[in-house]
Amino acid sequence: MTGRILRRAAVLVLSVLVASIVVFLFMAVLPGDPAQVALGVNATPELLAKTRHEFGIDRSLVVQYFDWMGGVLHGDFGRSYVTREAIGPQLVDRLGVTLWLVGAGMLIAVVLAIPFGTFAAVWHRRFSGTAISGLSQLGVAIPAFLAGILLVQVFAVRLRWLPSGGWTPPDQDFGAFLGGLVLPALSLGLVQGAVLTRYVRSSVLDTLGQDYLRTARAKGLRPYPALLRHGLRNAAVPVVTVLGLQLTTLLVGAVVVERVFVLPGLGSMLLDSVSSRDLLTVQGIVLVLVVGALLVNFVVDLLYAVIDPKLRRSS
């Protein structure tokens, strides 16, 4: 088990390093001069040169990369070209918003998918089971931003129950925080929930067909208790895999949903920074997102072993 963790951790560190180099090189070849964007029209050549020097972008790429990575390793992401603020604290602040969104979206997805997926599997020959399958199929086809726009039209513009966007930090006004979180989390969660429902259904269906469950049923156990006692653990392995994969797609979905709902998260920060060629900030955000995605995979890998003892022994 320890060996497995160490091996996985080494892969994680290596992936982060490679990702950081790729991100850095992409930024370097992007057309457009950050100094020119910051200074605007009519900036004199002398001023441009001075500003490039101030930003440190007149040095060689290798020096710039090591300078940046050196800072990041000490928790210093540098200063934004555009806002003149330290990037690190901004990242933490924005990540907080995105994590709330992704977390709430995931919660909604799981809460919907496990009961509905299981139900659809157990009653897969009945109309109710088929209906849930059909509905989830529909949900899979709807992109999160579209769900968001529809939710806004109904609950914000027509009914005026909830705000159409904006963010209130939880420590400032918890009621307003929840109110602002509901629609964006729902637009992420409903779509992801539909995807997850289909996986839960097929996984449970698979489990239902296993010999040990038939035996349990033959011994007189009703379907749900039999599943709970004998099948759930087995059904959970593929679901956890998908959950991990989905967390990464949720991060991407969050970028779009943040735009629709005007949430000051990492996604909207990323879009703004790209258009203003705030390269250091873009590098910081992408690095955080990459590390996040890799960490999720790492945790999912470890979770397999926890859920499925067979995997533990084989390593």
Add this chain to the structure above:
Amino acid sequence: MKVRFGAAALALLVVLPGCSAGSSAVVSNDPSTLTVGFAAEPQNFDFTRTDGSAIPQALLYNVYEGLVKLDPEGRIVPLLAESWTVSPDRTVYDFRLRPGVKFGNGAPFTAEDVRFSLLRVKTDWTISLKSAMNVVRQVDVVDPLHARVVLEKPSNGWLFSLTSRIGAMFSPTGVADLANTPVGTGPYQVASRRRGDSVVLRANPAYWGRKPAYTTVNLKYIKDPTALNNALLSNGIDVIATITAPDSIPQFESDNRFSVLQGTTNSEVVMAFNDARPPFDDVRVRQAVTLAVDRKALMDTAWAGRGTLIGSMVPPTDPWYEDLSAAYPFDPAKAKALLAQAGKTNLSLRMRIPNLPYAISSAQVVASQLADIGVQVSIEPLDFPAVWLKQVFTDHDFDLSIVQHVEARDITTFGKPAYYWGYDNPGVRKLLATADAGTPEEQVANMKQVAKQLSADAAADWLFLFPNVTVAKKKVTGLARNQVSESFDLTGLGSS
């Protein structure tokens, strides 16, 4: 256990929307609070070193004040200077300052601060507007309430530029961290900001002038036009400063909760020709292209017909405005003839534009209309601002471009041959200089000449003037119809 937890969470989610159902007002009901929605967010608070309109829009006249300001009709009126006199040779300005004015940090405002602020533009500012201060030779402190500015040569443009951010008054004790902590004499102070979301302004308790009607103003930043509209429709904000999706205006006009104000701006949508290079170094080609574009149809397509056709670089709020939109009526046949005369019948042109909605839809109209006279146009949208600035503006790598020019009185850019449109006419430069140095009457006469000459030369094609469309809840009063200064001026607002 998992199932039970899930059920509880589900129940919570079902109950949640119900909880807030009773309170339909999302905006604070406090009558002393106003929330205004904008499309562009200030990246920081330092407009001395950061270009663009978002910072002065939020801070000028509200947090920072100058000696003079621009009223909604475009006239220069007193602000921190109670009055001023100009010497007969028009080079010495004597400003009498308002007594009892204090900065947000408690420091008193005196002629020393005038001197400090005006000279600091030359030394510390980095944005393009700073060049307007080059004409200042010296600033003298005659007494604490009397500042004297001596210019190298007479300049009407200088006094006008004092109404912009360039005239903002700073205290030597308040410039340590301009990017984050602005310190001005205005009716509001920055109370807090949430990046990517909002800036909160709070009334300055020690303000010298009339107390503002709203003690708290939330400036909400919403880039997406639909989200901006939804915020107003769902009570999230009280005012949309400028509508960025013209097609949505009718839905506000037909809703009796809102009032819609339409006025003008300083923002000309210009189709630039690369005048310095073939084929646009030939005036006949420029005239032909100008004749071949149906500007009315273009404005209908690009901005729902809401703008104004002006035919020049002069908006109606400038004193020398004349309607020149009829100078080149839509006439494809004449355009073809002109091209034939110039021997340029098989033109193919590169139109390099910002990747912004107004530019893309305008470009498509232009391309299809020029195709009718046998000119092929390839449209290349460039990432704005970064790539457009570099390739078109700096490197002059284009034949045609379409961009909004938002600065006030930017007709003077036609006096700079190095500017990206490459227009070089000594006669126009001389007229501009004479206008700047003369009396107000001479200025008007000369500027009219400049506009006419530019039109005769077809130096560019002025497609249309952007409208300023503000939508607000009925209760908000005092909103300016025209956007003529750099500021979204909160001082005139009230509530009914």
